[in-house]
Amino acid sequence: MGILNPKKEIERDALCIKLLKDKGLSVTAPRKSILGLLLKEHGPFSAEEILKKLPKNSCDQATVYRCLNQFVEVQLVNTSFLEKDMAHFEFNDPHHHHHHIICKICKKIESFHECLMEKIESSLQKKGYKDIQHRLEIFAVCESCSKG
Amino acid sequence: MGILNPKKEIERDALCIKLLKDKGLSVTAPRKSILGLLLKEHGPFSAEEILKKLPKNSCDQATVYRCLNQFVEVQLVNTSFLEKDMAHFEFNDPHHHHHHIICKICKKIESFHECLMEKIESSLQKKGYKDIQHRLEIFAVCESCSKG
DNA sequence: TTGTTTTTGCAACCAACTTGCAAATCACCA
DNA sequence: TGGTGATTTGCAAGTTGGTTGCAAAAACAA
Numbered sequence: 232m233g234i235l236n237p238k239k240e241i242e243r244d245a246l247c248i249k250l251l252k253d254k255g256l257s258v259t260a261p262r263k264s265i266l267g268l269l270l271k272e273h274g275p276f277s278a279e280e281i282l283k284k285l286p287k288n289s290c291d292q293a294t295v296y297r298c299l300n301q302f303v304e305v306q307l308v309n310t311s312f313l314e315k316d317m318a319h320f321e322f323n324d325p326h327h328h329h330h331h332i333i334c335k336i337c338k339k340i341e342s343f344h345e346c347l348m349e350k351i352e353s354s355l356q357k358k359g360y361k362d363i364q365h366r367l368e369i370f371a372v373c374e375s376c377s378k379g
Numbered sequence: 380m381g382i383l384n385p386k387k388e389i390e391r392d393a394l395c396i397k398l399l400k401d402k403g404l405s406v407t408a409p410r411k412s413i414l415g416l417l418l419k420e421h422g423p424f425s426a427e428e429i430l431k432k433l434p435k436n437s438c439d440q441a442t443v444y445r446c447l448n449q450f451v452e453v454q455l456v457n458t459s460f461l462e463k464d465m466a467h468f469e470f471n472d473p474h475h476h477h478h479h480i481i482c483k484i485c486k487k488i489e490s491f492h493e494c495l496m497e498k499i500e501s502s503l504q505k506k507g508y509k510d511i512q513h514r515l516e517i518f519a520v521c522e523s524c525s526k527g
Numbered sequence: 528t529t530g531t532t533t534t535t536g537c538a539a540c541c542a543a544c545t546t547g548c549a550a551a552t553c554a555c556c557a
Numbered sequence: 558t559g560g561t562g563a564t565t566t567g568c569a570a571g572t573t574g575g576t577t578g579c580a581a582a583a584a585c586a587a
Contacts, residue, residue, distance in 0.1 A: 258553080259553070277543095279543085292544090293544085296543090296545070317542095318543090
């Protein structure tokens, strides 16, 4: 599981604190619980799913969105838009770069780790996937903006 | 420009009609104007941009969304989610498979045609892009759904 | 042309996400 | 360890991209 291999809650808690501090974010209960959840379970999860998974009343919806956006900004978390209208979030484990495949019908999301399209497609075909389409999107700072 | 190389409005109009009929969609004024626009200009465009580009009062917002969704369904058009919260649409020219890069700051969108990540990244770096991230998402019908 | 089906426009609606603000919590340092 | 200023949270209201119900209009088939 990459850089995260905690056996106990306490270890995960300590890891959260370290990750937050390393990114210059102050350590608060909501931030720890949200990040902790993303370390513990794989995702990707929608904000709504995350809210439901957290202990009742542990954190407001607005806080979930605010924290997730902050995490994305500092690249602790990755977003994807597998479903129109709803972002999904996942811990950004730099040792386990991967991609997602979503079923067009049941919306089940799986991960895989190959990274060349042709290879990916044939391996997915072998697994029984049909009607495969992909979308590759790239985000960066353009030359003029990095000078501005 | 791939399968579309019309010199005149009339030719583009005829192409629209053919494309719509081939996909089993009935030919209506809004569908022709929306598809015609996507053939004429490259995009990707948001629904709002498309609405603005169409002649005043030529077509309702709801119709734009409905048509675009139909086009995506029959794969006449591709969607991407370059910006959170807003889909972008583009004519799906099968002869010119390509991807997009969006500047994280100014949101300018460019296209490019390479398709292996390592090559892409180094070619973008040469163009002056910094802080490059990518997102590859794959959509397909899973084995159990294609049996159901 | 006529009858049936599909599509459109309008306006109301929906859901994901954001925001303003006062109260609570955090980080810092004496 | 406690006090103080800066940051974050919860709440509730707001924004916005996109959808929907329905009657009128347009498309299609005979």
